[in-house]
Amino acid sequence: MLLELDDLVLRFAGNTVLENIRFGVAENSVASLIGPNGAGKTSLFNCITGFYRPQQGSITFAGEQLLKRKPHAVTKLGVARTFQNVRLFREMSVLDNVMAGQHCRSKAGAFAAVFALPSQRAEERRIREVCEDCLEFVGIADEADRIATNLAYGHQRLVEIARALATEPKLLLLDEPAAGLNSTEKSELVRLIRRIRDERGVSVLLIEHDMGLVMEVSEHISVLDHGRIIAEGTPQAVQADPAVIEAYLGQDEDELELT
Structure with a gap:
């Protein structure tokens, strides 16, 4: 099991x-x-x-x-989850909402982020690619740049599933x-x-x-x-x-x- x-x-x-x-x-x-x-x-x-x-x-x-x-x-x-009531970051884009799911897999620390070290930039590219793939998988890749809460309700559900999948x-x-x-x-x-x-x-x-x-x-x-x-x-x-x-x-x- x-x-x-x-x-x-x-x-x-x-x-x-x-x-x-x-x-x-x-x-x-x-x-x-x-x-x-x-x-x-x-x-x-x-x-x-x-x-x-x-x-x-x-x-x-x-x-x-x-x-x-x-x-x-x-x-x-x-272990990833979605919620009974959709929980999205209201002022963030669809892609940014999904990228939040990758936070648990990120390794670059604050120092690398502040100074934009190559390792941090490479990780940012990887996170973006993973999350774009998740959006493609659930079928809403063309809505990546829209504000998440402006989507139809069914698509908001898909954003939440994509974000959960982004946690790998x-x-x-x-x-x-x-x-x-x-x-x-x-x-x-x-x-x-x-x-x-x-x-x-x-x-x-x-x-x-x-x-x-x-x-x-x-x-x-x-x-x-x-x-x-x-x-x-x-x-x-x-x-x-x-x-x-x-x-x-x-x-x-x-x-x-x-x-």
Whole structure:
């Protein structure tokens, strides 16, 4: 397993948000984490990426323990993420937003930057090339010089994915990447996620409420409900699991799409 969570417990003010979580993400795979609103999905992402510190358990990534590491250190190890609400630098260009993702890979220090040493200029060229390639990969290279927040919402999502790819990850965490997208954009997102795995060799773990997309793109699904994993397996197995159906009772039928 590339990522393994074992006996993870997270509490806030005496309330248990995540309880004895055990699951993993295999290398070169696309996995999904689903569950009703408030199930603890984003909290689990925050634990993996160092924003929250669990009270118990372990998180192992590529043989390295992630607990007690700060978010930038987790990113440097090879875990990148996007957020449920798009977070871009408002007054920066698309390319500059993506170049910010390369910060964890830069080596030139302040001295080299102040005096514009050859090593710093060479690194700046490399960073630019990496980020232009990421924009080309997600399909918005022609918008590199535009202010990021002036883009259509779907393209802002792509900027965020490109920025995450610019960190050169081994694992990409996508938090509701299809939110706000139309049907055409969702189909393009499915193709992009598969290309991220197949062409970049990056494993993907996504949180998503669009069950049609989840069933189409995932190889493995874990279902979280009230802070507990209640089912795991292939899309077909999860879709037929009585515990999953019960957890989603009361959800809008069109949103659930389990039947």
